[in-house]
Amino acid sequence: MINLFEHFDKAAHTLYHALKLAGHHNKTIVLEDDGFLPEQILTPYRYFSQYQVQDDHKPLYFNQIQVPRYWEIIGNNTEATVNDMGKVRAYIRYDRNSKPRIVSHVEWLDDAGRLQYVDHYTQHGVRFAQTVYDLTGNKIFRKYLDQQGHEVIYENFIAQSIIVNWQGRSHHFNHKVAFIHFFLREAGIDMNQFVINSLGLPFSVLYRLNEPGHDLLFWQENSGGHVPGNMSLMLQGEHTRDYHVIVPDQREYDILSQQLDIHAQQRLLPSGYLYDYARTNQYTANVLTMTNSDQIHHLADIVQACPKATFHIGAVTEMSDVLMAMDQYPNVRLYPAIERYTVDKLYHKCDIYLDINEGGEIINAAQRAFNHDMLILGYRDNAHNISVTASENLFDKENRAAHLIEALKDIQRKKRYFKVRLNYQKSHAHEITDKAFNQVMTHVIRQ
Known part of the structure; x- marks a missing residue:
């Protein structure tokens, strides 16, 4: 099995550890890299940039941001800014799960105080991506850089296209699903069985894969009382790939089950999570x-x-x-x-x-x-x-x-x-x- 998550958010983190505690040590792929993922996780960025952790790599502390001469960095344990003669030029954002004041990204402003671009950093202090915004605050594009500063992935949010510089060639993709398919094949990923937790991009990747397989969706969201359209599609059967839906929330399982026919109900299963506590409660005051x-x-x-x-x-x-x-x-x-x-x-x-x-x-x-x-x-x-x-x-x-x-x-x-x-x-x-x-x-x- 391969875990295929769009983001490594709290829900994905909970599922990831539950699977490991149950003995399922699956290779895990996260499609959106935030720079602070566990080192054993594979991402398209890490693969195409051939990212390597060096012995001398350290997280970036807030006052280590490169700024023009005479500009100053002012910060505390919760926030920091880059200032020029009292004018805020950038907001420094910390990673909330790291040690205090470790930088995850820096939001640079233009002369009018509008967001201009964001520099993204890894847990090892490497600037690995930059996102550029228009005057209304919408993302235009993001470029991913290798550890030498060379552009390896260019994502255009307006055209929804991606360019990958890989092995001496530029590969163009008209949509993100095609890019992910290219990544999976280049990385030699076994396509037989995936575990996903989203009906968004991960399901689209599997649905358009056109290869036989058997996949599992852990439904970690709230349906709002109705079976989501993609879930109905998934449970209908008669696809190139076979699907089961596992629902950790018993109440959510009951709501979904009541709205499905007998055939679909057989592919819907209740479950839960496993937790590995750092210690055991001693019931003290x-x-x-x-x-x-x-x-x-x-x-x-x-x-x-x-x-x-x-x-x-x-x-x-x-x-x-x-x-x-x-x-x-x-x-x-x-x-x-x-x-x-x-x-x-x-x-x-x-x-x-x-x-x-x-x-x-x-x-x-x-x-x-x-x-x-x-x-x-x-x-x-x-x-x-x-x-x-x-x-x-x-x-x-x-x-x-x-x-x-x-x-x-x-x-x-x-x-x-x-x-x-x-x-x-x-x-x-x-x-x-x-x-x-x-x-x-x-x-x-x-x-």
């Missing part, structure tokens, strides 16, 4: 919150109502006087300008993550809490990551967060209450056993 804001509603009420719990509050910046005042409580530990080592230590120590801070999420905090098997509790109207936070574990702020406080007290009183809420979270993330996962995979692989 160590509570963690990561924030760069002092707007944490009812924090003092929660701390005072739960004296047996220890609240660890970390920030990657300095803390305001409002937050520093929480140090008066004996069960509060504050970590201003927290270091990466301390963050790691706290995620291994704490068993509850309190997602109650206003403002943006820092260091991918809620997802990281989920990855460490922590119980995530929070406020309903400012939860930062709904995909890993069960609705049963979200509460209103009214009455000084009385319901959240009650939940915190309950899970401290009885371990089984803690387990119930943690199971809500695992069920919300569609977690199943490896046996159940492989039963589905064995069924479709044998077809």
Whole structure:
């Protein structure tokens, strides 16, 4: 099997790791390279540029961006800009999953402050692509560069055409599907069976392949109550390639199944995901919150109502006087300008993550809490990551967060209450056993 993903987003990442945990170590192809993919993943860019990781390659830190003389770079842990006499000339964007202040791309502006072009960087500090925009902010073209700065792929978004400079020749393609077919054949990819998670470009690539095979779609989206057109086409049968659809969300599976005929239902299967947690929850009363804001509603009420719990509050910046005042409580530990080592230590120590801070999420905090098997509790109207936070574990702020406080007290009183809420979270993330996962995979692989 070959994993064929358009993007390596959160959904693809979850499926990728579930398949590996189940013993399916498939070659993985990602069609859109963002420069920060795992090194074992193949992309058209990496193949045609013959990208090689050098021993001396390092990520690009924000103040290492090349700028004209007398221009200055101003930045902190969340954002940075390039300035010329007080005028912003570029916005430096960080990769949110890397160490602090590692550059993923730089948005350069024209004299009128409009987006002109974007330089894209890899996790090794290599400028691998540049995207050019028109005056209305629409993409015109993107060129991909090898490590010597030579253009290897040119994608025209207006004409929807692609040119590849490969082995001394220029290859022209009128649409992206034709380009992907060329890439698959040049790379010697086995076309027998693909795993996809999108009815967009990956399905178009397979549908127009005109080679026999048997493919699997993991449906990770919301149908909105109706079977998508491409899914109906996929399940009709009578194609050059055979298809099965696997649906990890039980509710989504029920909605789709009810709208299909018996023949199509046989090609639709429920499943879930496998997760490899960094540690196992120990059911302690160590509570963690990561924030760069002092707007944490009812924090003092929660701390005072739960004296047996220890609240660890970390920030990657300095803390305001409002937050520093929480140090008066004996069960509060504050970590201003927290270091990466301390963050790691706290995620291994704490068993509850309190997602109650206003403002943006820092260091991918809620997802990281989920990855460490922590119980995530929070406020309903400012939860930062709904995909890993069960609705049963979200509460209103009214009455000084009385319901959240009650939940915190309950899970401290009885371990089984803690387990119930943690199971809500695992069920919300569609977690199943490896046996159940492989039963589905064995069924479709044998077809």
